[in-house]
Each structure stands twice: as C-alpha cells, then as structure tokens.
Amino acid sequence: MRGEPLIVHCPRCRIALWSSDGGSGDTVRFVRVGTLDEPDRLPPDVHIDTASKPPWVLLDPRVPAVAAYYDVERHWRPSSLERRRGLRGRRRHPCPRRAVRAPPAALPIPSPGTLHAPSAKTNLR
Numbered sequence: 417m418r419g420e421p422l423i424v425h426c427p428r429c430r431i432a433l434w435s436s437d438g439g440s441g442d443t444v445r446f447v448r449v450g451t452l453d454e455p456d457r458l459p460p461d462v463h464i465d466t467a468s469k470p471p472w473v474l475l476d477p478r479v480p481a482v483a484a485y486y487d488v489e490r491h492w493r494p495s496s497l498e499r500r501r502g503l504r505g506r507r508r509h510p511c512p513r514r515a516v517r518a519p520p521a522a523l524p525i526p527s528p529g530t531l532h533a534p535s536a537k538t539n540l541r
Contacts, residue, residue, distance in 0.1 A: 426451075443503040462491045 423435040434447045449455045463475050467483035475481050480491060489497065 444500065461493070462486050 421435065421437050423432050425432055431451060432448050433451050434445045436442065436445055449458050449460075452458070460476075460479050463479055463481040464486055465484060466475065466481045469475075480486075488500075492500070
C-alpha cells in the first residue's frame, strides 16, 4: 500500500515517534532515534535536511550529510538494501498501530522559549 507520507505521534506528548515516507507504504518505518531509551546505541548513518539546521547544531564530520534527502542506493548499507528489496511487494504488517496519527496542524504551537528536545532517557509509556 503506497500513499502519502505519515508521521505517527505519541498520544500523550505528541512528539513524533516514527514515520513512513509514503513510497514504501506500510512496509518500512523510520523510527525517531531520539525517542528511544538508549539512542546512543543507534548512531546516524546519514544526516538529512541539513539545509534547514540551525548554525549552532554541530554534525559529526565523519557521517555523510545532505541538504535535503539522500540517494538510498548510495547511503544505505548493502544489508539494508537487501532487506528493502525483500520488503517490496509485501502487504501491510498485521500488528495494530498503538500510536495516534495526528496531522501537524492538530499539534499545539508552543510559545517562544518553551521549545525543548526530549531527553535521551525519556520514557514515553
């Protein structure tokens, strides 16, 4: 099933938990690593959308960085590419979704000075 990109948010705090890009349908999910209890266990393979990053955000120069999106064939590991090829054509995963889909317009707009990044140890249960 292919369609529009999807971002799934926590029903309590509304932070983005995972997304799909639309082109993969329901077969591939991209987890927001910062929402995990131990995000340091999954370092980035590539930094995307760096054209919009603030100048005070410093990126590891050893990790590839691209201004917008990236070439999957160039930046994904061979094992990931192989899994992706195997997933193409599969039907939707049977597990029910437990998080709430919320369009960005439904999210409250925080007042200036209240923006913060989630703690690496945040438990969203």
